[in-house]
Amino acid sequence: MTTRVLQAWNGEAVDRGDVPVLPVEEFQQIVADAVTSGARVSSLAGRADGDRTRVTAVLADDALGRLSLLSTRVGSSWPSLAAECPSVQAFEREIFEQFGVRPEGHPWLKPLRFEPPHVPGIDPWGRIARPSTIPGDYPFFRVEGEEVHEVAVGPVHAGVIEPGHFRFQCHGEHVFTLEIVLGYQHRGVEPLLLGGPDRRTVTLVESVAGDTSVGNAIAHANAVEALADYQIPARASVLRGVALELERLANHVGDLGMLAGDVGFLPTASYCGALRADFLNSLAEICGNRFGRGLVVPGGIRFDLDAAAAGRLADKVQKAWEQVEGASRLFFESPSVRNRLDGTGVVSRETCTELGLVGPAARACGVSRDVRRDHATGVFRFLHIPTVTGETGDVFARAWVRRLEAERSAEFVMRQLRSLPGGPVRAPCPPPRPDRLVVSLVEGWRGELCHVVETDETGRFARYKLVDPSFHNWMGLAMALRSEQISDFPLCNKSFNLSYCGHDL
């Protein structure tokens, strides 16, 4: 993968004409070789190109911190790579669903999110002529045999959470397989972003996944700024980092509380539920919204803090963090808790690599990948947050990695708030330049957020591809449940805590 691909950095805009267009065989050979030698597929996405579909791949080489871009033009079908590279299975289904390009030989070709096609005149699943509901009409995998039974859960769940459907093939308590059907949350985000940037764009991006508003807003702003050749002021860059880590803190601490609730350890469940709010309220102190909405815009950030307010915020985070330490100590040191977490829902390092998992779910398997370190942008080019890994790939590891990561985030937030660089936090960002392409990666709290943005000859968005970390990780949850007890499902599910709407777009 030397000469036939275009190399770029995270957040570096390139001329879109420079992305090589390769014959399908060569394109797929390069993708397969890269994956075999340890690269990840960050994005594999189509867009209409005359009567064909242009598929662009973004391969991430985490060791070198480099991204490789390459593309190909395909007709109504192409050979599937998914058997060889399982990490592309969902991408191939997505390209089929959106553009009708059938991946021949795909091991498990089925709807991804029941999205209407992006080009007229195609009906990949034959559903337009015969509208049907999900999951009523779905090719579920079935295990047959004496006393084998099926358990169906969702889309409406017992808790206050987003909808998805889970189908278990069981023998008694024992789970053979879990199949996850998503798409209920589909809102048509990508088509709505086309033709932007416009006045809706930032709010849309913030609403892709409400718990990741800051992460997606930063990925978007980085992309637009790169497309415009614009550099934000240093103070804005640091405060964006603070907001991103506050978002991580809030969610990781909230997850520890939820996990505690799921194993019936109520002290930590109650404390973490309340402490999570301290981090959300810290975001609200900065910008008025507990999810950090309205804070990040192309050009910088909309709200500044004076030195005194920043110092008070640092104190508040410090106090909250000390309490999280205590609350999580109770949790991790309780033998009955450990008994439920240890060895539950194991994902092996091999499976993790094969599926291309990202974020804490990957790091819990001992796979050290973190955009903040591997593809650093913004403040993370200068200030490093140590990457945390676990070993065991089980619920315990996913919980423990969150606990340790939250600590690093808290340290970062406190330190930065007490030593903010001076200067403005915002300057006008010019419009994106025409015919460019940028890949913008951000380590959201669930893992890699990937925005691949192309502008047309007028500088408008011709394609806006979003890849949520959950897109990679849902399959990890399905694998974690194999040979588990069905009663451990809520715990395993919470230990991943994936986004439904981030996946469904």
Added chain:
Amino acid sequence: MDGIPGILQFRAGFGRQTVAYPEGPARFPERFRGLPVLDPSAGDGGRAGAAVCPTDAVRDPGAPGMTIDLGRCTFCGLCEEASPGAIRFTRDYRISGRTREELRVDGRAPLLAAKLDEKARSLFGRSLRLRQVSAAGCNGCEAELNASGNIQFDMSRFGVAFVASPRHADGLVVTGPVSANMREALLRTWEATPAPRLVIAVGACACSGGIFRDSPVQSNGMPGVPEIPVDLWVAGCPPHPITFIDGVLRLLGRVEGDRLQLAGTGIVEAG
């Protein structure tokens, strides 16, 4: 200290967490954006604000009848930034109404949801069990609804709680613009809820489609699902837990009058 003594010791140090609201104030950060107050005769009359609004929520800028439709508003504050003087957000967290139309406000009067009739209050007033249905909510509203039940906001103090099954519920709380892919599940959940039942639409998406309005794969929120009548509309993106709780308590007649229970900001009084 280990085990139960350690837990108790930690508990003692944690102190009281639950907000004083409704008897006392709830704290809102200084920059919190609640009910807007409009003055079409000031500044540019809100014209620039209307032009930057991502959801077309600012209506009739410059005219005496200028309003902001809180059912659409995401409370991004861009209009306030663009039209200083004409548009100003207050920290009044009470932004829910009994009809969709009420959410169109000019801020000259507080927006207080009226209570249910006496019969309904006698049925639901002391114990209200709700089933939440996320119909393509982005997990912002869902997260805040979850937070309503945590030890800080502790909605179950009032006998209001979320339950696992619509069969056990007195009503539904709907979030999200109602995606095409969730529409049937929503209708079926509603049908599974025994009558009489309440329906509460929470957040800009459920009230209008929010930022997803007019996307062809959703319904523009509950106004696009006429089969299901809505009893309470709660504005916000997402609504603050206190906004939701206040709306529900007003619906039940358990909070009345227009005393604003608002305290200072968190960072000024750190902790």
